[in-house]
Amino acid sequence: MPMAIEDLRQELTGLLGDRGLLTEWTQRRTYESDGLTGYRIVPALVALPEDVQQVVGVVRACARHGVPLVPRGAGTGLSGGALPHADGVLIALSRMRRIVEVDAANQRITVEPGVTNAQVSRAVAEHDLYYAPDPSSQVVCSIGGNVAENSGGAHCLKYGFTTHHVLACEVVLPDGEVVELGGPTLDAPGYDLRGVFVGSEGTLGIVTKVSLRLLRRPDAVRTLVADFPSPSAAGDAVSANIAAGIVPAAVEMMDNLAIQACEADAHAGFTLDAGAALIVELDGPAAECDAAFADVTRLCNENGATSIRIAGDASDRDLIWKGRKAAFAAMGRLSPDYFVQDGVIPRTRLGECLARIDEMAVEAGLRVANVFHAGDGNLHPLVLYTAADPEQAERAETLSRQIAELCVSFGGSLSGEHGIGADKACSMPTMFTADDLAVMDRVRAAFDPHGRCNPDKVFPTPRLCGERPGPYRPHPLESAGVIERM
Incomplete structure (x- = not known):
């Protein structure tokens, strides 16, 4: 253990106690990744503060010793934003829950x-x-x-x-x-x-x-699931509704691969042979909600809906949303590993972009499931792969990056809600000029002049982009249970 980390360990033990500082490798390994498990780094130390005074103490100690720090919440992020630093302290805030x-x-x-x-x-x-x-x-x-x-x-x-x-x-x-x-x-x-x-x-x-x-709470909530022969047809229905001046509370889309996984997991009543499913929810005053809901139903039918299911009550609505929100976890039924992207495109280009993603998946020899916020063009393509196959893992990472950059080429952005993190930092120049990035970096430096707070995230750097670790690949002996990674 480097001297700075050893000195810091002693100081933080005095501040947090043994219960508040994890030093054993097996304990630290629990925090080696966030929800993007393709990238993994074991932190040097894990601090578990219980109040703001302890957070201040940990941060000041890191500053004194010149040690990087990485904040972490529940670890559900999907862009490697909470990926630890090998020579730094991961500050997990899960105990601060008042x-x-x-x-x-x-x-x-x-x-x-x-x-x-x-x-x-x-x-x-x-x-x-x-x-x-x-x-x-x-x-x-x-x-x-x-x-x-x-x-x-x-x-x-x-x-x-x-x-x-x-x-x-x-x-x-x-x-x-x-x-x-x-x-x-x-x-x-x-x-x-x-x-x-x-x-x-x-x-x-x-x-x-x-x-x-x-x-x-809104006075009324109305929810439907409309089936379509293809994501492109469902995308046309989305555009028609928005063009009509209707602003639903939510418009979600799943392609057939996503439907298969979600239905097997949640048994929400989705149609297994539908090319795509559109979940539309409206809320607000009852009279307004009912009138808009009639328009949504009509526009879905006019744009090729093969069937429409209307939630009969709150429990039926909850089941529909349980199925949709289980999507990422349900992908484990289709593949042991996946990369999920978060690009945004103009709604009017949904069908075109999804068709191109399908072509790219075929070219890469991989499957891509699509489940996303169709109402605002926020795509969540899931690139399915097996990490035990290093060559396949490499293709999956490449395809995932290409999809994110494809969204930019369609006039969109790299991220809508998952962040840039470590995953998309090297793609930032596809969306921003060097001057744009320099201004952003100056803002960051105003808060953190030494660059110790969550380093190697968001901004492309020669070290990060020249030495990207790539997707984590277990050694064959590790997969066989003969050895453990240290």
């Missing part, structure tokens, strides 16, 4: 970063309030991680992303200073430093407390 205050009168809640997304809505349900952003991993993903990645979810089409619902953040900067960004209202006076911080992927500091905006 609900600090519920202010129902002003429709606000303040929580620590380890509180889960779904827990927020449960905590305010008795006041007929809820928290709108709803990532598929909302049962386990943390608010701190949502802030870092600017997470969205199925209902972001109408209600926006995390940044539209964060009022204020308490943040520990990379030198250990504690600051408050934002205020009690969304449009606080002065520079929007809250907006700069949300979505910064842990590169500007560590969030230790968050104040969130809550919404009233």
